[in-house]
Amino acid sequence: MAEFPDKPITFVTPYPPGGSHSLHAGVITTVAEPYFGQPMISVIRKGGGGVVGAAGVMKAPADGYTLLFGDPTINSLRPQVEDLPYGTDDFKAVARINYSPAVFVARADAPFKDLKSMIAYAKSNPGKLVHSNDNKNGFTYTVFEMLKFKTGTDMKGIIYGGGGPAIAKILGGETVAYAGAPSVVGEHIKSGKLVGICTTDFEPWPSLPDVPTCKSLGTDIIFHFWRGVVVPKATPEPVVAKLSAGFEKLVQDKGFLRLIGKINSRVDFLGHKKFDALLKKEQADLKALYDSLK
Amino acid sequence: MDVLDNLAQGFELISTWQSLTAALAGLAAGIVIGALPGLTATMAVAVLAPFTFFMESVIGIPFLLGIYKGAIYGGSIPAITINTPGTAAAAATALDGSALARQGRGRLALETSLVASVIADLIATFVLIFVAAPLAAVAIKFGSPDFTMLYLFALTMIAGVSGNSFAKGAMSVGLGMLMACVGLDPVSGYQRLTFGSIDLLGGIALVPLLIGMFALSEILIQAEKHGRRKLAEIDGADQGRGLDLRTFRRLVPTILRSTGIGTFLGALPGLGAEISCWISYGVASKRSKEPEKFGKGSVEGVAAAEAGNNAVCPAALIPMMVFGIPGDTITAVLLGAFMAQGLLPGPLLFQQHGPILYGFFAILLVTNVMLLVFGLGAIRYLRHITRIPPGLLYPSVTVLCFAGAFAVNNATFDWIVMVAGGVAGYLMRKTNVPIPPLVIAMLLAPGLENNIRQSLTLSDGSYAVFVESPLAAAILILTLTVTVFFTWRSFHLTPTPQPPNPSEEARDNEKDLDTQATRHGHRRCRHGRRRRSDGRVPG
Amino acid sequence: MRKSLSDRLIAVIALAISAVVFLALPHDVPGTSLATFADMESAAFFPMLAATLVGVSAVMLAVGSLNTSSRRADDDVDAIGPRPVLMVIGFCIFIPLIHGLGMVTASAITILVLPLVFGYRDYRWILPLAVLLPFAVYGLFEKILKVLFPHGAVF
Structure with a gap:
């Protein structure tokens, strides 16, 4: 057999065009060719909130030519809590490209301005604090479940089916709180429409230095929405290692770094071994959280 | 004035041959892509956007904006010439446009569509430039109950205006809503109506189904008409008369009204051209002096549908630029392209990147003029598409349909969806069940369902939420009125093509004879003609 | 009926x-x-x-x-003719053909065969079309729009 890869590699994004995933996929695939010796083709297979694309990759030949651009909801959370055609162990980790924390935000005219008063408000008005959610078991949904669980509060989340409508409804005033990626809420915090409550990371996010971490405020919520590459589990180890090495060089590309900066993102690369360990831990943590909610 | 100064600077910024060439190239590419079945504006922009990441913003973005506009306009070309709309938004145009083409007035239909598109787009662009911020501030206040009612209203209009029988229209809407339910329900996590199939987990893909229902079924209808003869010979040669000033003047109110509807609906995040063209079309048919012509070759119908869907294009940029909230998938993709240029859409965009933005506005205006010139030139040749022998044209369209259906999701299962849609569409055409309501309902149903659920979560399950907002209540009353009207009409004005009899339909029949078309729609009319030309009585 | x-x-x-x-x-x-x-x-x-x-x-x-x-007097709805049925059979064969032979070859065959259903036999036009169109589709979709069709056994 010729040396891997000897034909174009398909890079499957399981979300519709326009989201942060497809944007990252566009950047990655445009600069990929020199690092793999073959073109990398971005394919968008949307549907079922990422499930269709993931199930498609799972069924694809495990030869390293079909990659899934995954994230925590489709790779770690939903296969454990929903009845999906694939499980968490159907995929093998290749590389994490980066992650975003969630930033909890509130409307500027909300009756709370920081985490402490938000919790107090939620406690004294159970079920009255209305917040925007993305999808069931999605990114925003998960961090709000964590917040409710850790603080013992009851809030009302409305599922809008995506980050776009979710933020539209908080700006329009239908809801008062939301949690989203820094690139999405950052501009609204800077313009004063929304107030940053806290960040689900170990350190404050560089572009939002004034928003403290939730942990530093005494509510230990760490959640990283990573964007990473996974392959079907039967993919041979040398192929995975080669892909991982290719991505490691790719994320140091000058053009890549310039573009990734422009889309308000960054690189937090992890190779296949470390990423695998992280995935396993995350899956166990989310399972524990979900079980405790039942 | 401030805005005019900015705009002047914007024009200066883009008055380079690179910017203009990029916009023109995008426009041309967009028209081709839009005219091919299955290639949507969204897809074209999504695929080509990464190439612009490395271009300068004054070159890359004009290119993408050109594609966007070209593709939206391009969709109307096959809709008119060969009755195969490539997008749901063009389906309303096809209704009257293809009927006109069949009557030998293809050029009139194409020119009307072009002129209506360009005027609507120009006006909506000026709205974008001058009142984007205040309009967006109003639009974002629309809550879930208001959207629920807006969706309901749109569905009722579609059921009512696209056929001669409200029962059949409503049935078509119901079937579309059912198809939209297939797949994994994102809110509850249940798999609905998948019957255990993994292929159906993600739902029935809209675009392949749409290609099947509109384009493949038309191919089947044409195969039935068969023969070596040219299309134009069957249906009368194109007389070549275009849009004259008198007709145009008559169309102005329709175009303006549709532009208003399109601009406002486009500015609401989440509503697109599909909803706007049908509401515009419905309103135009209510306000028209010749409502009986709608669906059978009404120039007003073409103008209303095209103005309605093109006005959405600049308007959809309003929520994107002001709040960073994409109104539909295509603006979501454009949002990405803006971001890759370091232009972060949102409340600070105008302050931080004013000059470049006004450059883009200038490009929007310039591409409109280009589209008009380009289009008028191209129409001379486009109308001859109907002269290609069907034996060459339709096999080629078949191949393009298969390529396009696959391209949407890269899924081979979509071919099965498309062929099934083709067969269903053919049978629906045969039995006069209108297809557009099914497709549009499928498109709108998820939004309707989500908004119902959101409203009820907000109100803790109280249905009062739907009438508490004055806006929602007003739209609800409007919807009920329209429903009653359509139901009444379908029971009392049941159409008959038979010679007048002394009954309450007499007046109606006179009108029918006048226009040489029946309320049964153009399809019956065609069959009649065929019987004459074939000398064979089918059935 | x-x-x-x-x-x-x-x-x-x-x-x-x-x-x-x-x-x-x-x-x-x-x-x-x-x-x-x-x-x-x-x-x-x-x-x-x-x-x-x-x-x-x-x-x-x-x-x-x-x-x-x-x-009222009832009117007729056309019966389904044989040609549309032939076309649907053609569509149904097209799908496995693409998987087996590849998109370009299957498209060429389709363009050669389908005109017969329309009663069109002028091969001076059909032949060049059967060669040019599949390659045009291939160029546009695979080369420019990066859509990977099934390639099958031939192409």
Whole structure:
């Protein structure tokens, strides 16, 4: 057999065009060719909130030519809590490209301005604090479940089916709180429409230095929405290692770094071994959280 | 004035041959892509956007904006010439446009569509430039109950205006809503109506189904008409008369009204051209002096549908630029392209990147003029598409349909969806069940369902939420009125093509004879003609 | 076929679809019953609403068709001719052909064969088209738009 890869590699994004995933996929695939010796083709297979694309990759030949651009909801959370055609162990980790924390935000005219008063408000008005959610078991949904669980509060989340409508409804005033990626809420915090409550990371996010971490405020919520590459589990180890090495060089590309900066993102690369360990831990943590909610 | 100064600077910024060439190239590419079945504006922009990441913003973005506009306009070309709309938004145009083409007035239909598109787009662009911020501030206040009612209203209009029988229209809407339910329900996590199939987990893909229902079924209808003869010979040669000033003047109110509807609906995040063209079309048919012509070759119908869907294009940029909230998938993709240029859409965009933005506005205006010139030139040749022998044209369209259906999701299962849609569409055409309501309902149903659920979560399950907002209540009353009207009409004005009899339909029949078309729609009319030309009585 | 008869036929088909949905839903969404109509937040509510709309409009149509036939002269709906059936068979063969031979080859074959259904036999036009169009599609989709078609055994 010729040396891997000897034909174009398909890079499957399981979300519709326009989201942060497809944007990252566009950047990655445009600069990929020199690092793999073959073109990398971005394919968008949307549907079922990422499930269709993931199930498609799972069924694809495990030869390293079909990659899934995954994230925590489709790779770690939903296969454990929903009845999906694939499980968490159907995929093998290749590389994490980066992650975003969630930033909890509130409307500027909300009756709370920081985490402490938000919790107090939620406690004294159970079920009255209305917040925007993305999808069931999605990114925003998960961090709000964590917040409710850790603080013992009851809030009302409305599922809008995506980050776009979710933020539209908080700006329009239908809801008062939301949690989203820094690139999405950052501009609204800077313009004063929304107030940053806290960040689900170990350190404050560089572009939002004034928003403290939730942990530093005494509510230990760490959640990283990573964007990473996974392959079907039967993919041979040398192929995975080669892909991982290719991505490691790719994320140091000058053009890549310039573009990734422009889309308000960054690189937090992890190779296949470390990423695998992280995935396993995350899956166990989310399972524990979900079980405790039942 | 401030805005005019900015705009002047914007024009200066883009008055380079690179910017203009990029916009023109995008426009041309967009028209081709839009005219091919299955290639949507969204897809074209999504695929080509990464190439612009490395271009300068004054070159890359004009290119993408050109594609966007070209593709939206391009969709109307096959809709008119060969009755195969490539997008749901063009389906309303096809209704009257293809009927006109069949009557030998293809050029009139194409020119009307072009002129209506360009005027609507120009006006909506000026709205974008001058009142984007205040309009967006109003639009974002629309809550879930208001959207629920807006969706309901749109569905009722579609059921009512696209056929001669409200029962059949409503049935078509119901079937579309059912198809939209297939797949994994994102809110509850249940798999609905998948019957255990993994292929159906993600739902029935809209675009392949749409290609099947509109384009493949038309191919089947044409195969039935068969023969070596040219299309134009069957249906009368194109007389070549275009849009004259008198007709145009008559169309102005329709175009303006549709532009208003399109601009406002486009500015609401989440509503697109599909909803706007049908509401515009419905309103135009209510306000028209010749409502009986709608669906059978009404120039007003073409103008209303095209103005309605093109006005959405600049308007959809309003929520994107002001709040960073994409109104539909295509603006979501454009949002990405803006971001890759370091232009972060949102409340600070105008302050931080004013000059470049006004450059883009200038490009929007310039591409409109280009589209008009380009289009008028191209129409001379486009109308001859109907002269290609069907034996060459339709096999080629078949191949393009298969390529396009696959391209949407890269899924081979979509071919099965498309062929099934083709067969269903053919049978629906045969039995006069209108297809557009099914497709549009499928498109709108998820939004309707989500908004119902959101409203009820907000109100803790109280249905009062739907009438508490004055806006929602007003739209609800409007919807009920329209429903009653359509139901009444379908029971009392049941159409008959038979010679007048002394009954309450007499007046109606006179009108029918006048226009040489029946309320049964153009399809019956065609069959009649065929019987004459074939000398064979089918059935 | 009579129009009123075809209307009744559609009504029956629509009622059948509606019934299938009502039967399938309790299986898809546990706990669904007719009482779900009062629960708009249930996952089964919306499909039930749609199925009801289909059912009600089917009844309306059936009633209307009875009405029409009693009051007015009924008119004809065309029967289905052989050519559309041939075309559908052609479409159905096209799909496995693409998987087996590849998109370009299968398209070429399709363009060679389908004109026959239309009664068109002028191969001076068909042959060049059968060569040029598949390659044009290939160039546009695979090379420019980066859509990877199945390549199959040939191309």
